[in-house]
Amino acid sequence: MTEPTSQPASTVGPLVVHTAEELRRALADAGRVALVPTMGALHEGHRSLMRLARAQADTVVVSIFVNPLQFGPNEDFDRYPRTLDTDTGVCAQEGVDVVFAPTVNTMYPTEQMVTVQAGAMGDRLEGASRPGFFTGVLTVVSKLLHLVGPDLAVFGQKDAQQLAVVRRMVADLNLPVEIVGAPTLRDPDGLATSSRNVYLDADERASALALSRALNAGRDAAADGPEAVRAAAQGVLDEAAKAAPPVELDYLALVDPATFTDVPADFTGEAVLAVAARVGTTRLIDNVPVRLTRS
Template sequence: MTPVVVRTREELAEARSRVEGTLALVPTMGALHEGHLSLIRQAGRRAGTVAVSIFVNPLQFGPGEDFDRYPRTFAADLEACAAEGVDLVFAPGREIMYPGEPQVTIKSGPMGEVAEGAARPGHFDGMLTVVLKLLNLVRPDVAIFGEKDAQQLAMIRRMVADLNVPVEVVGGPTVREPDGLALSSRNRYLSAAERETALALSRALRAGADAAAAGPDAVTAAANAVLDKATAADPPLGLDYLVLVDPSTFTAVAGSHAGPAVLAVAGRVGATHLIDNVSLQFGKEH
């Protein structure tokens, strides 16, 4: 089945008016891979109608980042959506999402200034702004986002709660390649040598998870030991951050913390920015 493709607000509104029952939205920037497809399948289990948005959002790219070279593979993306039974694809141009220079945008607040937000200032302001616009335009009952972007998912949940947006936000598990590298549209940028260095991210997370029984401080120490070697590799890993945080607030946890936590890491190999994370549980949650 070929999805209905809409590109304007008017076309979207007309298509949305024909939907009966529940609608699930999977927002993407295209270059779809198995991680995205797993979210689409999850959407199909949650709702009678599945919509996918494809839009490379300029607001969430900083100066010198890869907006211009970000992969744009619409024909292949549409084929993948058709194979997965997607009903509706919203693929607006920049002029549709931003008909004029935005004057009012979402501010991510303190939660958007740590970890990925510190490494990429303004990134989460742009991400939240486009997500809110998509939620307002598509009006889904459920919106599904990948857990690989743990901070993004936490911030979207916070925005939806704080602004009373009538949508259920659901996370989908991270999908990995056989060697452990988290699937990303940016993986295609990596050379063979760069990919070997990039594997340090998932190895560091596994080392941290293996040390969880000894407590939060042991987790970060074990992960850092792996990353230290990668920063001296050829090519080297440029570490942006390794943080152990509360999954709902992204505030740091350490010492005697009990309860859930996320160990998140990000770095650059060559010109490619990669992120990854693992969920942990310490002791008994009070």
């Protein structure tokens, strides 16, 4: 096997496959394989994941699948952007080798009776706000890992709880894959890059910037301990709740990155400050790492 090297952007474009059999043929003699699982509507954040994958593998596979199992009955499954042609162009520019774009019938040919659940770790924060979400995520990720058989899979740190539960699933089920976390990419104004940002109008986007301001304020208070971190972030969000349009807070939490349980008042070490809020009709999440040390 050759050492993985960075490659220039493809001038031909990736091979686009839709079935498990096509995927199997495409990955014959593929060498070291990296998977980047996505739901499409690809943006600069996804590009950063592809570049990280490209630097570590001989063959890069990007999956594009809007997974119905992780959407609740009142969520945006029907309006979630589906832009396969544009997404394939993005993949070509980033030197992706294979795009796996299965249909719902390919991924779920019959009713899904057996699912993968995150346990108590998946019942908090995103799991509490979106019941069943992590069951949908882990089930589809597990299926993609089995179908692609990658050596590594790249996930964004922006979805920190998702990254944590995927890592725990891989460890608990002894899956032979390395899970790589990629740093959160931000737009120039500080908003975490997300496919859902396109739903925001100019006023909503201005209000949404309070999320990153709150996280930065919390991180800046780290020397004074966990309670100071929470209070600093909450203060920014309290002001944002009075804005027009308002930021409607779902949760703000300072958690252990491995378990996503709240850290105690005397905690030292690495933590994650996570927030979720709604601006208009759009729900946004964000987080930053926080290193807590005794002052």
